[in-house]
Amino acid sequence: MTSEIIKICNLKSSVEGQQILKGIDLDIKAGEIHVIMGPNGAGKSTLANVLMGHPAHKVDTGEVTFMGKDLLTMKVDERAKAGLFLSFQYPEEVPGVTVENFLRTAKKEVAGIMPMALSFKKELHSKMEMLNMDSKYLERYLNQGFSGGEKKKNEILQMAVLNPKLAILDETDSGLDIDAIRVVYESVQKLSKADNAILVITHYNKILNYITPDYVHVLVDGKIVRSGDVTLAEEIESKGYEKREW
Amino acid sequence: MRKESGEHMAKKTYIEEVNRGVYDIINKEDHRYKADRGLTEDIIREISREKDEPQWMLDYRLKSLEIFNAKPMPTWGADLSELDMDNIVHYVRPNTDMSTSWDDVPEDIKQTFDRLGIPEAEKKSLAGVGAQYDSEVVYHSMREDLKAKGVVYTDMDSAVKAYESIVRKYFMTMITNRDHKFSALHGAVWSGGSFVYVPEGVEVDFPLQSYFRLNAKGAGQFEHTLIVVEKNASLHFIEGCSAPKYSVQNLHAGAVELFVKEGAKLRYSTIENWSRNMYNLNTKRCMVEKNGKIEWVSGSFGSKVSMLYPMSILKGEGASSEFTGITFAAKGQYLDTGTKVVHAAPNTTSIVNSKSISKDGGHAFYRGLLRVTPNAVNVKSTVNCESLMLDNRSKSDTLPIIEIGNEQVDIGHEAKIGRISDDTIFYLMSRGISEAEAKAMIVRGFVEPITKELPLEYAVELNNLINLELEGTIG
Numbered sequence: 001m002t003s004e005i006i007k008i009c010n011l012k013s014s015v016e017g018q019q020i021l022k023g024i025d026l027d028i029k030a031g032e033i034h035v036i037m038g039p040n041g042a043g044k045s046t047l048a049n050v051l052m053g054h055p056a057h058k059v060d061t062g063e064v065t066f067m068g069k070d071l072l073t074m075k076v077d078e079r080a081k082a083g084l085f086l087s088f089q090y091p092e093e094v095p096g097v098t099v100e101n102f103l104r105t106a107k108k109e110v111a112g113i114m115p116m117a118l119s120f121k122k123e124l125h126s127k128m129e130m131l132n133m134d135s136k137y138l139e140r141y142l143n144q145g146f147s148g149g150e151k152k153k154n155e156i157l158q159m160a161v162l163n164p165k166l167a168i169l170d171e172t173d174s175g176l177d178i179d180a181i182r183v184v185y186e187s188v189q190k191l192s193k194a195d196n197a198i199l200v201i202t203h204y205n206k207i208l209n210y211i212t213p214d215y216v217h218v219l220v221d222g223k224i225v226r227s228g229d230v231t232l233a234e235e236i237e238s239k240g241y242e243k244r245e246w
Numbered sequence: 247m248r249k250e251s252g253e254h255m256a257k258k259t260y261i262e263e264v265n266r267g268v269y270d271i272i273n274k275e276d277h278r279y280k281a282d283r284g285l286t287e288d289i290i291r292e293i294s295r296e297k298d299e300p301q302w303m304l305d306y307r308l309k310s311l312e313i314f315n316a317k318p319m320p321t322w323g324a325d326l327s328e329l330d331m332d333n334i335v336h337y338v339r340p341n342t343d344m345s346t347s348w349d350d351v352p353e354d355i356k357q358t359f360d361r362l363g364i365p366e367a368e369k370k371s372l373a374g375v376g377a378q379y380d381s382e383v384v385y386h387s388m389r390e391d392l393k394a395k396g397v398v399y400t401d402m403d404s405a406v407k408a409y410e411s412i413v414r415k416y417f418m419t420m421i422t423n424r425d426h427k428f429s430a431l432h433g434a435v436w437s438g439g440s441f442v443y444v445p446e447g448v449e450v451d452f453p454l455q456s457y458f459r460l461n462a463k464g465a466g467q468f469e470h471t472l473i474v475v476e477k478n479a480s481l482h483f484i485e486g487c488s489a490p491k492y493s494v495q496n497l498h499a500g501a502v503e504l505f506v507k508e509g510a511k512l513r514y515s516t517i518e519n520w521s522r523n524m525y526n527l528n529t530k531r532c533m534v535e536k537n538g539k540i541e542w543v544s545g546s547f548g549s550k551v552s553m554l555y556p557m558s559i560l561k562g563e564g565a566s567s568e569f570t571g572i573t574f575a576a577k578g579q580y581l582d583t584g585t586k587v588v589h590a591a592p593n594t595t596s597i598v599n600s601k602s603i604s605k606d607g608g609h610a611f612y613r614g615l616l617r618v619t620p621n622a623v624n625v626k627s628t629v630n631c632e633s634l635m636l637d638n639r640s641k642s643d644t645l646p647i648i649e650i651g652n653e654q655v656d657i658g659h660e661a662k663i664g665r666i667s668d669d670t671i672f673y674l675m676s677r678g679i680s681e682a683e684a685k686a687m688i689v690r691g692f693v694e695p696i697t698k699e700l701p702l703e704y705a706v707e708l709n710n711l712i713n714l715e716l717e718g719t720i721g
Contacts, residue, residue, distance in 0.1 A: 052672075052676050053672075053675075053676075054672055055668065055672065056668075075675070075681075076672060076675035076676055076681075077675045077676075077678050077679055077680050077681070077684075079676075080675070080676055080677055080678035080679075081678045085676075086676050088673060088676075091673065092667070092669055092670045092673040092674075094670060094673075094674070094687070094688065094691055095691050095692065095694070096690065096691025096692055096693070096694030096695065097687055097688075097690070097691040097694075102674075102677070102687075105679060105683070105687070106677035106678055106679060109677070109678035109679050109680070109683075110677070110678040141691070142691075158677060162677065162678070
């Protein structure tokens with residue numbers, strides 16, 4: 001029950017010589033939902049990108065153990081195959097590649113075998129239903145011409161299909177209307193299982209109406225300055241980040 | 247956002263030359279006749295005698311030779327200074343006569359076409375097939391019901407004799423020996439190619455296909471394709487071209503003349519996959535009469551240098567043209583391609599969709615012309631060019647020339663030049679897809695609008711070519 005998914009020790013990273021993460025420590029265990037909050041520019045999205053392996057981010061120091069393996073030496077696709085998932089804040093548009101073709105290719109890579117055509121299609125339809133997505137999106141080119149909300153739903157659809165051990169949701173609520181936020185986070189809550197974990201990055205408190213985190217962390221200037229339970233999020237809402245109490 | 251490749255994505259291994267598999271298999275040369283190097287009047291006479299041609303054709307050849315010798319090399323496009331005209335054998339005839347049964351085609355030639363999937367394609371979904379090996383057509387067949395309707399599909403040499411009046415009416419009237427140095431050369435030494443005649447009102451419901459292959463070392467290929475689609479008739483014609491690689495240069499200077507009559511429709515698809523020492527200097531033109539329609543689908547792969555600009559002349563009111571093209575320039579290649587459209591009548595429409603990919607220092611140049619004559623009012627035209635560069639060493643240029651002779655036109659033009667985005671690769675890799683496959687997916691997605699215009703087996707071939715091009719270049 002308390003098996004470790006990821007353990008981050010003293011992680012520091014920089015972009016073009018400028019240090020963004022200044023020593024992150026974080027442990028996430030199976031079955032847990034963590035929320036990281038923090039002001040703009042604190043390094044929240046950077047943390048997500050560094051963990052996924054974005055090549056623009058240079059790791060200066062630190063260790064990350066993911067599913068018992070050294071995450072930082074792995075290529076991006078290897079990280080995904082090991083069970084890491086990132087829901088992008090700004091998902092890329094890929095013209096000419098249909099959502100269905102993309103999902104099938106990704107599933108094949110992550111699961112190691114080609115999914116059965118018919119049952120896979122069925123699975124997609126039921127997951128899209130959960131997300132209140134029109135199944136016509138399967139024929140559309142990946143994220144091309146999608147609204148902000150459609151892009152984010154498509155990210156969660158990918159998460160549902162790939163079934164990761166750790167899903168990092170980077171500002172998945174940004175740019176969404178209130179109904180979409182509800183649908184997305186209720187789906188995320190459903191995808192939370194005893195053997196996986198979810199890390200939600202947000203600066204939007206209201207998501208706590210739809211998901212129940214076990215831990216809330218506050219990230220300011222590249223460091224986690226405070227950790228606690230849900231009550232911490234409520235405190236932030238009333239006091240804001242800029243207070244120097246922590 | 248990220249600009250430079252980082253640690254994980256910078257590991258690339260480059261291979262000098264992509265293995266083109268079956269395209270590079272070289273057969274033993276076995277010719278009954280091979281012209282001496284270089285070009286003289288004697289050679290022209292010999293070619294004509296070998297073919298047992300009528301006098302007017304010999305006269306045309308000789309006149310063309312004269313013009314060829316007088317015209318300077320064009321310098322406005324690709325660098326042709328390395329092209330040694332004396333070193334290219336203009337006419338090579340394989341050691342076989344034309345056959346209508348695949349079993350009669352000599353074994354090694356047959357194997358070549360087998361490897362390229364030609365008979366297979368015929369079995370599946372084609373109304374007729376022609377295969378040209380070096381300069382001569384070695385295989386031709388067509389469905390019986392189409393023959394009965396008066397459809398003619400034969401090789402150009404036979405057509406000169408069997409359908410002399412039609413050939414004489416159209417042959418080199420749209421592309422003449424005075425147009426440029428290579429059209430003059432073509433007029434002098436042309437050999438082989440396809441002749442298609444679709445009578446009035448006949449709709450050919452399956453594609454006709456023709457395949458060219460250059461096997462002889464240093465051989466030039468100068469096939470002439472002449473297609474006439476009469477009033478209210480329709481046709482889809484597919485041409486594929488390839489050549490194995492030798493260390494000497496090869497030259498390809500074919501000519502394609504397409505005549506689309508009133509209310510007729512022609513779709514002309516080509517995939518050209520030449521070896522990397524080929525100078526592909528090809529001329530293709532189509533004349534479209536009232537309410538007729540031409541659709542070009544053009545894929546340019548391989549070759550050292552290509553200069554290819556299929557041209558539509560919209561001569562009759564309401565005529566239309568659609569051009570869909572893809573060019574893939576890899577290491578050491580300069581591909582100067584595009585399309586020309588002349589709106590010479592009112593209410594004519596044209597659509598141009600051109601895509602190019604360059605990698606490993608390859609250079610793709612889009613050169614286009616859109617001309618609207620003063621009398622051609624209510625013209626509608628959309629030109630769309632997109633280029634994708636796979637690395638920082640590759641080049642891409644766009645030169646769309648637009649000449650408008652009147653005010654009552656609706657012209658849209660869009661050109662986009664971009665690099666393959668590292669963020670897109672990162673996104674796809676974050677879903678477990680390898681870097682190589684991510685790049686291939688992006689490239690396949692980029693060309694998808696073209697792939698879907700192609701018949702299935704050509705779409706598969708296009709994808710295979712793209713995979714061959716990308717293989718081994720991304721680590």
